[in-house]
Every structure is written in C-alpha cells, then in structure tokens.
Amino acid sequence: MALLEVKNVNKKYGSRAAMDDVSFNVEAGHIVGLIGPNGAGKSTTMRAITGLMSYSSGQITFDGQPVTFNNHSALDKIGNLIEYPAIYPNLTALEHLKLYAMDTKNPADFKELMHKTQIDGDNFGKRKAKNFSLGMKQRLGIAIALIRNPKLVILDEPMNGLDPQSVHDLRELIRSLAEEGVAFLISSHLLDELQKLVDDVVIINHGKIIQTATIETFFIHDQARWTFDTNDNESALQIAQDKKWQATIDNGQLQISGAENLQQVITAFNAANIQIQSLNTATGNLEKSLLDMLAADNQGE
Numbered sequence: 001m002a003l004l005e006v007k008n009v010n011k012k013y014g015s016r017a018a019m020d021d022v023s024f025n026v027e028a029g030h031i032v033g034l035i036g037p038n039g040a041g042k043s044t045t046m047r048a049i050t051g052l053m054s055y056s057s058g059q060i061t062f063d064g065q066p067v068t069f070n071n072h073s074a075l076d077k078i079g080n081l082i083e084y085p086a087i088y089p090n091l092t093a094l095e096h097l098k099l100y101a102m103d104t105k106n107p108a109d110f111k112e113l114m115h116k117t118q119i120d121g122d123n124f125g126k127r128k129a130k131n132f133s134l135g136m137k138q139r140l141g142i143a144i145a146l147i148r149n150p151k152l153v154i155l156d157e158p159m160n161g162l163d164p165q166s167v168h169d170l171r172e173l174i175r176s177l178a179e180e181g182v183a184f185l186i187s188s189h190l191l192d193e194l195q196k197l198v199d200d201v202v203i204i205n206h207g208k209i210i211q212t213a214t215i216e217t218f219f220i221h222d223q224a225r226w227t228f229d230t231n232d233n234e235s236a237l238q239i240a241q242d243k244k245w246q247a248t249i250d251n252g253q254l255q256i257s258g259a260e261n262l263q264q265v266i267t268a269f270n271a272a273n274i275q276i277q278s279l280n281t282a283t284g285n286l287e288k289s290l291l292d293m294l295a296a297d298n299q300g301e
C-alpha cells in the first residue's frame with residue numbers, strides 16, 4: 001500500500017470542478033512533483049490531502065487511515081508548507097519551533113532540526129524573524145513542517161522568490177530527508193528546478209490528472225541528441241547515415257540522435273579517424289513535455 005493514496009476525489013466550487021476524479025499515489029521516501037498550469041487544481045488537491053478542505057466524493061488514505069475534513073488523525077504525520085506558516089517578527093527560529101511543537105507529543109529534536117534545515121549557523125538561532133531573508137523564512141517554514149517528524153511533507157511553490165544558492169540548498173535538504181524515508185509532494189512552476197529533484201511527476205490540467213509517471217519516462221520519450229563539431233563533418237554525417245541514425249548538418253554542426261548511446265557514436269568516428277572537436281548533449285526536458293501534453297489535452301476538449 002502506498003503511503004498516500006488519492007482515489008477518485010472530486011471537489012467542486014459552485015459548478016466548476018477543481019478536482020475531477022483525481023487519483024494518484026505517493027510512495028514512502030519518494031519526491032513527487034505536482035505540476036500544471038495556473039488554476040489547474042494543485043493547491044486544491046494539496047489542501048484536500050492535508051484535511052484543510054472538504055471534498056464531495058472519493059477517498060484519501062494516508063498511512064492506511066482515511067483523511068477527511070473531519071478526521072485529522074492521520075495528519076500528525078503530514079507536514080505542510082501550503083500557506084506561509086505564521087512567522088512572528090519578534091521570535092527567533094528556536095522560539096518558533098518551540099511554539100509549533102507545543103501540541104506535539106514527540107517533536108523532532110530542535111537542535112538537530114535546526115542543523116538539518118541550516119537555521120543554526122551565523123547566530124541565526126538567536127536572530128529575530130523580522131531580520132530573516134526570504135530563504136531563511138522558507139527554511140524556517142520547512143523546519144516547522146518537519147516538527148512532528150512527518151512521513152510526508154507537502155510544499156506548495158517552495159522555491160518561489162529564492163535565489164539560486166537557496167534553491168540549491170533547499171534541493172539538497174529535500175533530497176537528504178527523502179533518503180531518510182520522508183516523502184514529498186511538491187508543486188512548482190520552476191520545472192527546470194523540479195526536474196532535478198523529483199522521482200515521480202503528476203500532471204494536472206482543469207482539475208483532471210492527465211499523466212502520472214516517473215521522471216525518467218520524460219527523458220526516455222525524448223531521445224538524447226548530440227551536437228558535434230568534427231574535423232570532417234561531411235564524412236561523419238555519412239557514417240551516421242550508414243548506421244541509420246538520424247543525422248543532419250545544421251549551421252555547420254553535426255546533429256545526431258537515434259544511436260543507442262554516445263559511446264557508439266564516438267567509437268564509429270574513432271574507427272574512421274574523425275576527430276571530435278566539440279560535443280554538446282541535449283537531454284529531455286520536463287517543461288517541453290508538459291507543454292506538449294497540455295496542448296494535446298486542451299485540443300481533445
């Protein structure tokens with residue numbers, strides 16, 4: 001049984017379906033990206049999972065227990081950063097953790113949590129929240145989400161407004177927690193960032209799930225392509241065509257796809273004494289795959 005199971009959940013606002021028969025799973029220790037355009041239903045889905053919102057039909061089960069608006073018992077093991085947690089300007093990070101741990105029987109060790117989320121260095125533990133940068137507030141928000149030692153953490157747009165270093169640090173933090181077995185459900189419009197992080201992807205459009213897949217799936221369909229510059233591009237093109245790879249010369253550069261792997265191409269060029277002067281690899285791209293899927297889905301309406 002998956003850690004989180006969302007089965008055929010429906011939620012309407014008036015006559016508009018914000019969740020239309022939504023089903024997907026989150027496995028323990030997996031990092032799952034929930035992606036889709038504005039208004040697709042991501043926040044609604046996250047709110048339903050955290051029991052913050054009622055839904056009209058379907059089931060949500062977390063760790064074997066039902067989650068509904070009226071049954072929050074499972075939620076002790078779900079941390080979330082959906083709306084900004086209340087951060088009090090005159091409290092330090094440690095004081096926040098103590099405050100949020102007040103109704104928790106077995107909270108995480110504060111010191112360890114502060115170290116993990118990097119809110120212990122540079123006197124940060126002693127500084128008041130009014131002097132925190134956005135990145136620090138975000139890390140504190142995540143520390144608060146982790147206070148109950150959750151098995152699942154739900155993060156809505158956690159990278160928004162963060163500088164590249166803070167995004168990098170956040171990614172490392174999420175990865176290390178996932179290695180300890182914590183699952184994550186993360187929504188983000190920053191797909192380049194998300195694709196570096198997630199194991200699985202759930203794509204939602206107009207309240208409907210249009211795809212659930214592992215991140216690798218997006219790269220398998222989108223074949224690797226290589227761009228070469230060699231000392232003899234014409235001969236290299238001939239070799240590639242003889243091997244039945246797709247090959248063209250574009251702007252003086254030889255582009256090849258369809259070979260099993262890069263080594264195969266290099267070996268073939270070496271055998272013909274062709275010297276490779278430069279090489280670039282273009283891999284799959286979540287953003288392009290998402291746009292293609294949304295275009296296909298919208299066309300089918």
Ligand code: ATP
Binds near residue numbers: 016036037043044
């Ligand atoms: P974004 O990326 O812009 O945050 P989202 O994917 O999170 O979008 P939701 O916020 O879940 O989308 O909204 C899904 C749909 O439900 C939208 O059409 C939105 O207008 C509608 N909606 C959301 N909250 C409410 C509400 N409280 N009352 C009425 N309609 C709502």
